[in-house]
Amino acid sequence: MEIKPYILITNDDGIAAPGIHALVMAMKEIGDVVVVAPDSERSAVGHAITLSDPIRVVNFNKNSLWSGFAVSGTPADCVKIAVGALLERRPNLVVSGINLGSNAGINVIYSGTVSAATEGTILGIPSVAISLTTYTNPIFSTASDFAIKIAKTVLTKGLPKRTLLNINVPNVPKSEILGVEITRQGMANFAECFDKRVDPRKRVYYWMDGQKEDVYAGDDVDDEVIKKNKISITPVKYDLTNYEFMNELKSWNVEI
Amino acid sequence: MEIKPYILITNDDGIAAPGIHALVMAMKEIGDVVVVAPDSERSAVGHAITLSDPIRVVNFNKNSLWSGFAVSGTPADCVKIAVGALLERRPNLVVSGINLGSNAGINVIYSGTVSAATEGTILGIPSVAISLTTYTNPIFSTASDFAIKIAKTVLTKGLPKRTLLNINVPNVPKSEILGVEITRQGMANFAECFDKRVDPRKRVYYWMDGQKEDVYAGDDVDDEVIKKNKISITPVKYDLTNYEFMNELKSWNVEI
Numbered sequence: 001m002e003i004k005p006y007i008l009i010t011n012d013d014g015i016a017a018p019g020i021h022a023l024v025m026a027m028k029e030i031g032d033v034v035v036v037a038p039d040s041e042r043s044a045v046g047h048a049i050t051l052s053d054p055i056r057v058v059n060f061n062k063n064s065l066w067s068g069f070a071v072s073g074t075p076a077d078c079v080k081i082a083v084g085a086l087l088e089r090r091p092n093l094v095v096s097g098i099n100l101g102s103n104a105g106i107n108v109i110y111s112g113t114v115s116a117a118t119e120g121t122i123l124g125i126p127s128v129a130i131s132l133t134t135y136t137n138p139i140f141s142t143a144s145d146f147a148i149k150i151a152k153t154v155l156t157k158g159l160p161k162r163t164l165l166n167i168n169v170p171n172v173p174k175s176e177i178l179g180v181e182i183t184r185q186g187m188a189n190f191a192e193c194f195d196k197r198v199d200p201r202k203r204v205y206y207w208m209d210g211q212k213e214d215v216y217a218g219d220d221v222d223d224e225v226i227k228k229n230k231i232s233i234t235p236v237k238y239d240l241t242n243y244e245f246m247n248e249l250k251s252w253n254v255e256i
Numbered sequence: 257m258e259i260k261p262y263i264l265i266t267n268d269d270g271i272a273a274p275g276i277h278a279l280v281m282a283m284k285e286i287g288d289v290v291v292v293a294p295d296s297e298r299s300a301v302g303h304a305i306t307l308s309d310p311i312r313v314v315n316f317n318k319n320s321l322w323s324g325f326a327v328s329g330t331p332a333d334c335v336k337i338a339v340g341a342l343l344e345r346r347p348n349l350v351v352s353g354i355n356l357g358s359n360a361g362i363n364v365i366y367s368g369t370v371s372a373a374t375e376g377t378i379l380g381i382p383s384v385a386i387s388l389t390t391y392t393n394p395i396f397s398t399a400s401d402f403a404i405k406i407a408k409t410v411l412t413k414g415l416p417k418r419t420l421l422n423i424n425v426p427n428v429p430k431s432e433i434l435g436v437e438i439t440r441q442g443m444a445n446f447a448e449c450f451d452k453r454v455d456p457r458k459r460v461y462y463w464m465d466g467q468k469e470d471v472y473a474g475d476d477v478d479d480e481v482i483k484k485n486k487i488s489i490t491p492v493k494y495d496l497t498n499y500e501f502m503n504e505l506k507s508w509n510v511e512i
Contacts, residue, residue, distance in 0.1 A: 046303030
């Protein structure tokens with residue numbers, strides 16, 4: 001009897017989002033799937049976890065096609081509580097997505113989608129984040145098909161310690177995809193603006209808004225590759241030490 | 257006339273926390289200080305930012321000793337809105353803290369204190385996060401004095417692009433500090449547990465809890481240095497690319 005891989009699926013758009021449904025249907029082709037995802041949208045939450053509030057878990061059923069757990073927490077919470085409390089066995093793979101909106105470049109820092117995959121990695125489970133570079137009119141089939149391919153590969157080859165894959169898929173039909181590139185994280189900033197408004201009670205509030213600056217930084221940068229209708233795979237690690245700077249910093253000889 | 261450096265101070269324990277007060281009083285000795293901090297505790301929020309809710313800002317006054325802006329957002333929001341909307345000139349330095357609780361090792365990933373310094377760095381401002389390794393009976397003077405020293409040094413020497421300093425100070429009097437070490441981020445995991453309870457309305461909920469595992473990984477690891485009553489300085493970067501793995505990943509030849 002063949003034992004199917006056990007695949008934990010999560011996201012940051014919430015368990016009712018269409019992207020997670022597309023991902024579940026794809027992963028069901030290659031494994032036993034369990035879904036543990038936020039009960040509502042948790043975008044741009046970074047690697048937040050919930051320590052000061054109780055976490056609630058309720059069953060979720062998607063039109064009898066699949067069921068899962070909806071969690072009153074962040075994507076990182078979902079992976080933690082799945083592995084630590086909800087699942088009876090350890091998943092062989094964590095896949096987070098399919099996110100609506102690119103998680104390339106500086107977005108990696110803010111991304112709930114990536115943070116879920118980071119959490120899987122912290123727990124020692126090979127993990128992948130997958131995002132579609134659009135907020136509207138998503139073409140999920142390209143990303144779903146690629147999710148199957150990369151999941152199979154990662155299940156076979158594994159990933160290095162403390163490293164996950166961050167995948168961004170252009171929102172075009174598969175026939176228009178011009179290749180797959182291994183990339184590095186782009187560093188273009190957001191040009192932010194704060195829209196200052198006054199509410200009906202005459203109190204000031206702000207909306208944060210911004211657009212990523214378009215700065216060319218090399219053909220191997222995630223943002224650049226996506227623009228060319230290629231799929232971007234960035235290996236991401238969570239050891240944030242700047243090793244190159246350690247020696248110079250030592251030469252500062254800061255004392256108490 | 258000497259122009260004083262302009263120092264933006266924030267934290268994740270909230271603007272009313274004693275740690276930020278200690279830091280403000282220290283930084284006032286060397287610069288013009290502006291405080292923009294969360295209106296309440298925002299611990300373990302990672303690098304979350306607030307895009308789906310309005311952000312409110314109110315004035316805060318600390319016993320006529322200093323005043324600042326209390327923000328209904330995360331530490332990263334505070335730095336963004338300070339630089340993007342509230343301040344009339346660009347700060348020369350961002351200092352985040354003094355946090356109650358170590359931000360060494362894997363905590364760096366979850367830390368709101370560090371995320372504020374990361375945000376300063378993203379905005380091109382030299383930034384430092386400073387934490388005290390205790391939740392109770394804090395001895396702020398050691399960390400305050402060291403904050404002055406490191407702030408002066410960073411203002412003089414600057415920091416490399418995309419790199420901040422993450423500082424952890426043992427909670428002992430200055431006379432008991434045995435030195436200052438340049439460290440790398442420890443990788444010991446949390447051993448997590450989920451405490452399952454039932455509320456008065458018979459609904460299940462969970463509390464997340466955990467303790468960092470105590471695994472020796474070298475004398476130059478942040479957690480290890482702190483244990484020896486030394487101050488730990490880790491240079492932290494936010495380019496998360498695992499460059500070492502890129503070539504092997506290319507050899508996988510994953511295609512669409």
